[in-house]
Amino acid sequence: MSSKDTNKYLLSLDLGTSGCKITLFNLRGVVIKSTVQEYQTFYPQKNWVEQNPNEWWEAIAKGLKNLNVDSLKTKEILAIGIAGQSWACLPVDKNGKALRNAIIWLDRRSVKQAEKMSADIGEDKIFEISGNPVDPSYVTPKIMWIKENEPEIYNKTHKFLQSNSYIGYKLTSKFSQDYSQAYGLHFFEVNNQSWNKKIAEKLGIDLDKIPSLYEPHEIIGRVTLKAAKKTGLKEGVPVVAGGLDAACCTLGAGVINDYQTQEQGGQAGGMSIQLDRPKGNPKLILGRHVIPDKWLLQGGTVGGGGTLRWFKNELGKYEKNLSSGTDKNPYQIMSEEANTVSPGSNGLIFLPYMSGERSPIWDPKAKGLYFGLTFKTKRSQMIRAIMEGVGFSLHHNLKTAEKSIKGIKKLNSVGGSANSKVWTQIKADITNKEINVPYSDHATTLGAALIAGVGIGIYNDYKDAVDQTVRIKRTHKPNSENHELYSKYFNIYLDLYKNLKETYQKLDKIINKN
Template sequence: MYFIGIDLGTSAVKMLLMRDDGKIVNSVTKSYPISFPYTGWSEQNPEDWLRETKRGLIELMAEYPKEELVGISFGGQMHGLVVLDENDRVIRPAILWNDGRSSEETEFLNTSVGRNVLSERTANIAFAGFTLPKILWMKKHEPDLFSKIRRIMLPKDYLIYMLSGEFCTDFSDASGTLLLDVKNRSWSKEMLELCNLNINQLPKLCESYEQVGTLRKEVAEELDFKPTVKIIAGAGDNAAAAIGTGTIGEGRCNISLGTSGTIFISSTHFKVDSFNALHSFAHADGNFHLMGCMLSAASANQWWCKNILGTTHYDEEQANIQKLGENNVYFLPYLMGERSPHNNPFARAMFVGMSLDTNREDMVQAVLEGVAFGLRDSFEIARELGIKVNRTKICGGGAKSLLWCKIIANVMNVTVEIPEQDEGPALGAAILAAVGSGFYQDLESAVSRIVRVKDSIEPEEILVKKYEQAYWNFRKLYPAIKDWYGK
């Protein structure tokens, strides 16, 4: 039997074909454009996602027995606003997670509605990347289009709807809308009233491992798949990635070094930090998680190497970096603003501490360390909640750099475990497909069989001490210059 995991990312959709024993036998990636029509805006056409997903699925299964395909599930970029009219046509381009246009709406929610009220209703405060501020922006600036909205959905849920006809979402993805009462796992009536929405405009809520339907007949014919192929709800990208690294249950941690960077701590209990600096979301395992999210992680390294240095040979740029913990150059990684813990869409990146003897390696090292320090900001908040993390899994494109993993291990003072299969959300989605299809009894049994660690990096006492001082130097920088950003 086979299962497919689909990761609907910001730059591409990745599809994995997993055998029932957990072995990945094929993968296909299809890219699509992203539009930045104005400064701070970020949009995509959902129809591009669907077209490339269908093309990828046909290619993925071309040399494998389609009759043995049992289930498909999804991981997807979170927070994006997808709106359809009464004829299921896309009303406007999707407004993505890294779009910053809704700063006024975010400020309104956090001040006029109030952070305490938002936290009580949704377990979170407003961030510009969340879905509700985008809805309010559309209501104010595009009232004619807003009046045509029949269905509001998240990016991966658009794929589910078009492939299966089921209008649904899962709790983990819904947590990032600011419309979900996370603690009670239901849509918040008060938040719906706030933006003049009715509950019929929102998708049905499901667990991530729940079967929501099967392929539409016409889609099955187009793909040459069986119409009995099961569609499983899936999860937001970070929750799906956590499933793919076995980060479920109580107190397990996963760090993702993708376009954005996250620190993800799973929990069997609902928790909220006093400043709402961490996101308090539902998890794909049916429980909860805390998550700190920085908007620029591996993308910061890509920007520096590709846009500034003019190279994509990332390994070569890191090859001569040796003086860990001794760099005098610091990098604030706020290329597109920042979420956790600063919640400031106006923050911007900068280098600090250069001198005449600063060289190319120092600058590359500063970028890697700046992302690690930014992740530790969230880690510190978790520690204040009494959460003890001694080891973490790591995934994402940036995790391919052993140097970066070593820096993170020593900045955080934790053991970093590198999974055997680093396939991110797509692997987690494939696991959810296998569980939702009934092949595995539950997620615990699935990940215990499928997820393996191939290497681990231990923190080194001397480096930990050096990075401890360096981190607290880094912590002084944002408070010193935040007024310059306009906040």
């Protein structure tokens, strides 16, 4: 890369669950500027979780102005990549106007529609076509719910968009659906990477309401004059389709080879294993990588870094006060507290099912749990137990994957929780796998930027992009003694859910009745 490229950049937008991160990278993957803009999440009824797409767009516009992108010369921002949260269902009219709030991945209102899918088509047939299980979190049953409960909106819908495709439209006035987000629709046939018309018809979904498929690095359009005035961007900047945040994150973590695995510690948790063919597992999630013809076998958990965020918000006044006036944030203090506790947290086990759970148990009625509380339990033990519980959920997904896939030896860990050396070491000890930590805070936006760079030819291919930008910061090797102890606790972790599964059902009935 020549010296003349030093003042040229790639812009990345990451539309996450709690907010939008906007990052400007140079062509070596170094962060030049970055900002985060939060937006609201609405819970209008039990199991309903929505976000206002207009707030997404306003957050992006505000963030771009905060970065002063209008001060950059036209040719300095070469392209824009977009990462988006999974399984958002957003109906828009022919002018791209949102017809309702987006139903996001945490929403579980469409249980009846998911059950109807299983009854009418059969879970085995759906898995054969899509490589994915049936669950209310996916986009498919949400579209069916809208058609059944809001028919006037369904009839007005020109296209159903997901998070990154909506922002792509706002920037370019072009509708799109990238391959990496297509797994949210159960009529996406993994073996030939196309829509299955017969399955869509059986589900009662009109295929003309689904946008055309694009590779994540394909240019869908350019920044319009209207978008330029709103954001401060220059008119005409190329915009690529972008992709699923977890897939962008996997790329940004440096995962480009088969059986390489990314561990994600953002608001939600999970792991992504790269495969050379679409080999699904009924208890896991299968999606296209942002890299053409590569696949990701994923475990997606509700309880990632969000569990510690819950503790901070509800029980973390001590850490907040302690961090005030210092250069440490509450999470750093909680990590220090957890580091004073021995592995196993003195017999305290935490189930991180804070909003039901996705893979591998797929139980919307599961609940979070502290097991083993005594009068001797300390705050530090409660914090470490949360970290260990999230580690157990990661281990559960990895062990599920390893029943059919061999060769997973190392993980590349990214997301906010990767900033905690304590938490990362806990995960290494629980899984008995070496964990490498590249960019902790910017892997998702870096991945989206690399997609944009490949799309306009700045990088020869994805390997070239990763080689030029991804660097490992530190490595955590598992402690065999700790792993042996954690294996015993992990068995109890599994038993707890197994023994409480029916109790969760009873509790849910009581809650619903009252």
